[in-house]
Amino acid sequence: MGIFDRVKAVGKEVGIGLNAQEQYQRAYEKGVLLQPPDYPSAVKHFSKACEMFLQEGNEDMARLAKANATLYELIDKRNLDTLPELIQVLEPITEVPCIGSQDEMIQTSPLIAELRSLQYEQQAKKCGNYADMTLEYMNAAEGFMKLGNAPLHISERLQLEGPVEKAMLRAFYCEGLSDYYSALSVVLSSPVQAHDHMQKAASCFRQAMVVDWSKTVDDHIAKVSSKSHCWMCGREMQGEDVFFKYYPAETEDYHTQLLESSSDDLRMIDNAGHVTVCTVCGSAIENQADRYATMRADEVRAWANQLFNQTNDVLTNHNERLRALERVAHRH
Numbered sequence: 001m002g003i004f005d006r007v008k009a010v011g012k013e014v015g016i017g018l019n020a021q022e023q024y025q026r027a028y029e030k031g032v033l034l035q036p037p038d039y040p041s042a043v044k045h046f047s048k049a050c051e052m053f054l055q056e057g058n059e060d061m062a063r064l065a066k067a068n069a070t071l072y073e074l075i076d077k078r079n080l081d082t083l084p085e086l087i088q089v090l091e092p093i094t095e096v097p098c099i100g101s102q103d104e105m106i107q108t109s110p111l112i113a114e115l116r117s118l119q120y121e122q123q124a125k126k127c128g129n130y131a132d133m134t135l136e137y138m139n140a141a142e143g144f145m146k147l148g149n150a151p152l153h154i155s156e157r158l159q160l161e162g163p164v165e166k167a168m169l170r171a172f173y174c175e176g177l178s179d180y181y182s183a184l185s186v187v188l189s190s191p192v193q194a195h196d197h198m199q200k201a202a203s204c205f206r207q208a209m210v211v212d213w214s215k216t217v218d219d220h221i222a223k224v225s226s227k228s229h230c231w232m233c234g235r236e237m238q239g240e241d242v243f244f245k246y247y248p249a250e251t252e253d254y255h256t257q258l259l260e261s262s263s264d265d266l267r268m269i270d271n272a273g274h275v276t277v278c279t280v281c282g283s284a285i286e287n288q289a290d291r292y293a294t295m296r297a298d299e300v301r302a303w304a305n306q307l308f309n310q311t312n313d314v315l316t317n318h319n320e321r322l323r324a325l326e327r328v329a330h331r332h
């Protein structure tokens, strides 16, 4: 090997003088296929390869390199805001190498479908209201459902909550979230409808096998379905903590007997030392109490301010007299 070839060989080893294909290959060798993988390095080499393919006029390979760079950047940084960009670069391509492999290829269409659903989930998280969250999660669920029993390709690598291996399970999970937010969006107008949606959510979360969400929803179901009369106005209300609450109060056996003898609702005092009051009566009392407390606080503040001012006057006067005395003392 001549000196020129040897310099060239050393150059290639450190990444100088590579052609586009070699640069692309380098992304695998110095990034994807390392153990553990070095994704930032892979992204850097794929991006460089993309530029070089473009210079050579090889648009197909440039697109593939760009798709890989964007895909591995998503896996590395887990910034789901880059999903639209990734979907866009994958769309004109029919096949890409599997994540973590160079030779095994996968169709892009199921990968794009998974990414679209993840994008709907991401949009749901950014919605400011429950009704929109309901729609976004339903879109995500429909997308995952279309993938059926297929395995998911990328979700597991993004450290997402919920099932990340099977499309079907993630579909149930998203449907459960859609029903859950749907329940929250209607609870103030209809606790009965909210109860229905919560029950659907519970069934979805069970199918998705997500225990924590099942538990959360079961707790909501218990509360939203519970009913009690208001001790103050006597109306029956449905939905604990939404339309009635337990307020601290003195209750004795005598009150239980009274309710029993008049066939009234015993649930009003089924929690010792508390009574159920509807949120209308309860908030009226709280607001009024708040007004009195504010008035009283203002009175105390005015009285205290006056007192502080008087004390200040006395102190100022004492200071002046002290200084006068000191001046006299210095002269002697």
Ligand SMILES: [Zn+2]
Residues within 6 Å of the ligand: 230, 231, 232, 233, 234, 235, 277, 278, 279, 280, 281, 282
């Ligand atoms: Zn009431």
